[in-house]
Amino acid sequence: MSKLDRCIAPLMQGKTMDKITPCVQVTEARSSGQKLIVTISDGINSCPAVIIKPSQPVDQYAVIKIYESLKHTKEIVIIVKYTVEERLDAVIGNPKPYATAGASDTSSSDKVKTTSTSKSSSSSASTSVQPKAKKSSGTTAADNFYDDGGMSSILDDDKLSNDQAKPISNLNPYDKVWVIKARVTQKSDMKHWDKGTSKGSLFSIELLDEYGGQIRATFFNDVAKKYYDAIKERSVYFFSGGKLKDANRKFTTIPHPYEITFDRDTVIQNARDSEIPTDTFNCTRLCDMTNVEDNMILDVAGVVQNIGETKEFTTKNNRKTKRCNISLIDDSSSPFCTVDLTIWGDMCDTHDMQQGDVVILKSVRKSNYGGVSLNTINSTRIFKDPGIPIYQQLSEWYQNNEGSFDGEGIKLTQKQAAVNSERTFKRKNVIADCKNMSVDTVTAPDYLTIRAYVSYIKHELWYDACTNKECNKKVQQNEGIYHCSSCNHSSDTCTRKFLANLGITDWTGKQYCNAFNQAVEKLFSDMTADDMCARAAEPEYMPYLLGEKTFTRYVFTVRVTTETTKEPKLKFTIIRVTPIDYAREAKSILSLIRDYDI
Missing domain, CATH: 2.40.50.140 (Nucleic acid-binding proteins)
Incomplete structure (x- = not known):
């Protein structure tokens, strides 16, 4: 049987335990979402804890070894790294809930009240209802901690230190556990969206560390509301926990290849001021x-x-x-x-x-x-x-x-307009531009012009549409009658309209897009959805037609919007399909080469 370390008291007092990796027993455990709320014991004392990212299943009575933990302001131990050493079927020892001085005094007074109450009510014990056992202050704090998603105000203790902090320039998506110390050089306003079906909020900050490294970070929804008032511009903090993803270079001046999304696992702690500069500028002439x-x-x-x-x-x-x-x-x-x-x-x-x-x-x-x-x-x-x-x-x-x-x-607007007038059409985007966009930067519809191949066409290409030319919404068929719930129009016939899902590919990547009737008609050489539907029953027709258009090159105009049905995400819609005019393309490229004065 594993030996438990007497560690609950120092853990709850926020003391560092750098020289040992203590073993404790989990006496209670309940899962909710991606976290575990547990009670841990050292055989003498017990306390509430939260395992923020369970890496191994933890059952009741399991013995775990703690490699990294944090002391929370709400009298909770946050377990970051651990391993399961042994699985038992009983509690070791007779642990009592660890209590601070204030909690001990309260417990004593409660004990006196309980004794006197039990004496006065002993005669009517057969008819009385036993009161529900009150949760300890620590257990209540753990429940509250989890109810707000594990989020908190800024921590004031010294658990995170300079020794743990790494340079911002070294952050990458493969780091699962990291700490940085940085100054908040810029904090945006809280942005809100409400699209009827969903609503949300976000704000972003820019961070700068003592090595000159910079990175952009974003908070969403409940996390944003929790930290917006707590984080102060120009202040220095330790940050731990969050997801790194590719940075959207199109919407920030920061050169870091990644950006951070802070979530409910994030821990932020006040840091003593340092020599970190207040701002850096990457000015373009x-x-x-x-x-x-x-x-x-x-x-x-x-x-x-x-x-x-x-x-x-x-x-x-x-x-x-x-x-x-x-x-x-x-x-x-x-x-x-x-x-x-x-x-x-x-x-x-x-x-x-x-x-x-x-x-x-x-x-x-x-x-x-x-x-x-x-x-x-x-x-x-x-x-x-x-x-x-x-x-x-x-x-x-x-x-x-x-x-x-x-x-x-030199009026750059006039100079640039003159240069553009010599071009047959504007410079093209690439698929990588789609990948570099994010929901917090696309606040209004954006448009991209991409020269790419059709690499995928989903077979379901059309839908039954309302015959009302001003509507064209999807209709439902019932006993031979097509009814449109949008305009309340009914008819014994319907028309077909294209609604396609396409994959387009260039040398930088692949992007899936929706395409509506007019764009799909151009893709299929002005063929209507009704004409295609009429021949769809022919065994070899659709495979031939789709195969003919696959890996054909076009110029696509793509509209990028933010969709918030369940959670914010980008929606890419092809609104125009243009066959490539290779003579014009060549002239356009030549005009671009002349701009470089080669």
Whole structure:
């Protein structure tokens, strides 16, 4: 039989046990979701604990060896790493619930009350109902801990330390257990969505460690609500637990290949301040913006040349907002470059930029509207800090050349528009661009133009549709009558409309997309769904037709939206299919080569 270590008291007191890996017995265990709520015993004392990621089955009376644990503020031990040493069928010893000083006093008073109550009610014991046993404060805390998903406020103890922390640059999806120490350099506003069938919320932060490593992290739904008020911008924390995935480079300036999604297993602890800098900037020069893909997020530094009036207007979604146009210049070329920046929403009223100010803009989106321009987003921040090197450089340049900015500089919007006018159509995207998108960045429909092969066509290509031309919704057949619940139209006939699931492939990967009637008709050379349905009964017709279109190359226009039926996910829909005109493609590629001045 395994020997138990007398460890409950030091574990509950938050003491480190670096030199031993204590053995304890699980006297109670219940599973819920991906976690286990247990009571552990050392033969003398017992306490509540939570196993956040069970790596082995743990039954009642099992003896486990703890390799890594954390002391929670709610008087719970969080078990991170363990192994099952032995499985028994009885409790070892006679363990009593471990109690703090305050809890001991309470227990004593409760014991006195219980004794007096039992004496006064002994005569009527046959008719009285025994009261339910009260849970100990520790057990109640464990239940509460699990009920809120294992989430907590920021921990204040010193369980996570500098010795455990690893550089952010070394994080990768294969690390299952890791700790980083980082400063929150940026915290976004809480974003909410409500699509009728589901609702949710999220916010993101950017982290910076003492080695200069940066990474972006996101909190969703209950985890976001729990930590949003607790996490403070500019503060330093230890972070442990979370899932790493490929970073969406299109929507962040951080060069790290991965980003973190914090979940209910995450542990965050306050850290003492250190030499971690407050911010880093990866500024793109204005003259180099023509080489940056559209919709990319940039850091930009410049001098305010002109400030336009703030105007109110109503969007296509009938939402009222504001915008203000500002011209920026910098020293990246001679004569100077100028780019238009559009400030959106409440930032029009809160920014304090004046003509001649040197500003550093963190996280602005590059647009192709009119060529090259910039737009603020929810996470955009404006800095006017003389301590930033690029600020000093631009300030000296502006002061030394103050009298030479009266004329017009190189208008990148005009230059880019002229370049685009020589192209037959815009630069293509690749499948990898689809993989780099995420639900927290696609807040409005986005469009990609991809040159790819059809690699998969699902056989169910059409549905029975309403004959009302303004409806075209799916109908239900009942006793020979087709009824549309959308427009309440009934008919003894129906029409067929395409609704296909396609796989498209290029040299960077494969993406599954939906395609509706018009796009699928173009794919099948203007054949209608009714015509295809009429010949579908022929044994060899459909295999021949689908085989003919498989691995045929087209230019696809793909709409990307966020779908929230159960949980947020991206939806890719092909809205246009265009056969490749190889002569035009060749001219387009030649025009791109000329842009590089080769």
